[in-house]
Amino acid sequence: MEAIFSRPALACASRAVNPLHPAATAATTSSARLLFFTNTNAIGVPATVRHASTSRRHRRMLRIPPHPSFLTKPDTDQIIFNPPSSAPSVYHTPFKFLPKSDPRRRAALASELFSQPSASTQTQSSSNPADILTQYDQMNPPKGDFNVEDIPPLRQDLQPPSNPRHHLTKEDIEEMRRLRAEDPIKNSVLSLARRFNCSKLFVLMCCKTTPEHAKRIREREEKIRARWGPVKRAAREERQIRKEMILRGEL
């Protein structure tokens, strides 16, 4: 420990070099970036970046100040309640699921009606713990699940791919069934889906194959499955088990 405290100037320099250090203040960060880029862009000269090469420098680098929520306001008696983040309990019913007669629904509506608009958040950084704490309070106003101000945007990778357009008529579906029954190999599900510009699921919902074709397909799949090695088979079985566990809520 005395080694850490004996040479503060060097420690400060090593911290300033690391641009990702969270404890670095704004001024030192900018200077560190400057230093960093000049080093990498130097003309053939080996960079003299100070890494966390020794255990002392590494320890120094890892030493970060406590989270603002752990800092107490001076001259006040308070209890720090800072539980680790956890998944919300399913026993907590969302506002929308509360029945009309439930008193919690009325209480949530009333609190929403009489609540004050939240103060604008400040982004000034300060080293004073009390200031950091007030800043933290402003950034995280207490809010229930009813009032979700910032709903994240929709994303393509989370939405179900199908978007039903309802563009096929009854005649189209009859035609699809006729084609499918005529030659199930030529008119496969995929080709019918392309031809009628619909999803494969919709084709499957409309058409029922002949038993011979279904048997042929099943046999072919079984042949393919028989060629699997032990690793692939175990992986598939495990995937199936995992899927069932997810649906039981065990994973």
Place this chain on the structure above:
Amino acid sequence: MKRLRLDRWTSHLLAARPSGAPVCTSMAPGASASVSVSLRSRSSPARYQSTAAPAASAPSSTTPNPDKLINVPEDPEFYEGLNLERFPPLEKLPPKVTKLPSPHPDRALKSAKLAALHARLSLPQKLPLQTLARALVDASADENPLFNNTNLAFVGQTIINYHVAEMLMVRYPRLPMNILYAAMKGYAGPTALHHVARSWGIEHTTAPGGEVDPGLLQFSLHNPGKALVTFGYRRAELEGVKKYKWRHGLSSRVVFDDDFGELVDDQEDAERKAAELKQRSDTEYGNAYTRELAERAYANACRAIVGAVYAHCGREPVKAFVKAHILSRTLDLEKLFAFHVPTRELSMLCAREDFEPPVARLLSETGRLSRTPVFVVGIFSGKDKLGEGAASSLEHARTKAAINALKAWYLYSPGEHVRVPSDMLAEDARPWEPVYIDIGEVVAR
């Protein structure tokens, strides 16, 4: 450290069994007593922790016959079938006691185990020890319904099932029927009641008979006994359901099956199946068959004690008793759910309830390109968040969020201390306020 007062714990045993440790049966009684005494004195003479022990052992060396202490008559038929040398009786037994299938009710007053059980459960004084003793005699031990616990167990079963069903339906009004059945079984099923009876400290005999202590649970491993009568009917298509797994939907289960939604079976084939296991029960220490018999006997004893409380004390004490011992147990209802297609079920729920269709949104993520990413996905209906799930892939997190949203719907509770209909049976009950009743299931199961 506090001194363990062994004399208090063991003085009654020492007084009743002067010859001390079990002795070899091949020796004569007089020789055995002297041998045991001499052994004891040779090994560690100064280890007595109580003053009662030497006092009790002193006369044993002078009186060789241990039966003299409890005045056993010399009639050989009196204790027929008992090995008195190996198992000296702790009390004076009535004549021809081994002829009886279960202990005589008069002996209940002398049983320390029964009195201890009565005190441990804080049973009311109105409940006599004789009834408590009868509650511990299973139908497999004594077939006479005047002396076994069948009638009490039937009463107890109806009371327990009523209170559990009432509590679940009022406290969780949206539970689907199959989850409700599973929860019923979790609270009032044979396994749960078996654990309750075990936790009460009830012990069982190896084999039932008239000479055993009435404070022990008595059931037979050789005689399966008659199953407890339940509500429900034996289905006409029972064989087809069992053999070909015919569909029997939940609506028919409500009508035909028992309180846990299980088929009412007259157990003919169960006996056939158990014949082989029964053979093994003689040779092995324990197997699935013996465990099942024990579980059933313990559950029936638990039900019978509840029935006895009702029979002697009435409605309110039995309600308090059931609440204290059965409803107070923790059952995590969340663990009972299993879904088929949770996202579709949630869409159907939102359509039924006129909510906006549910959409999944990414609340936060970390390490998308790493080996261990975490995605937190929320399911929103309009501006309200219905559920949230964190997992290592987007699809998994979306499924989890949908499952959590559905569980939040199904596990809605108006409160822990909501009033149940049986509260109205009290004399000074407040006027009844209607409880919340859900319109029904989202998907057919």
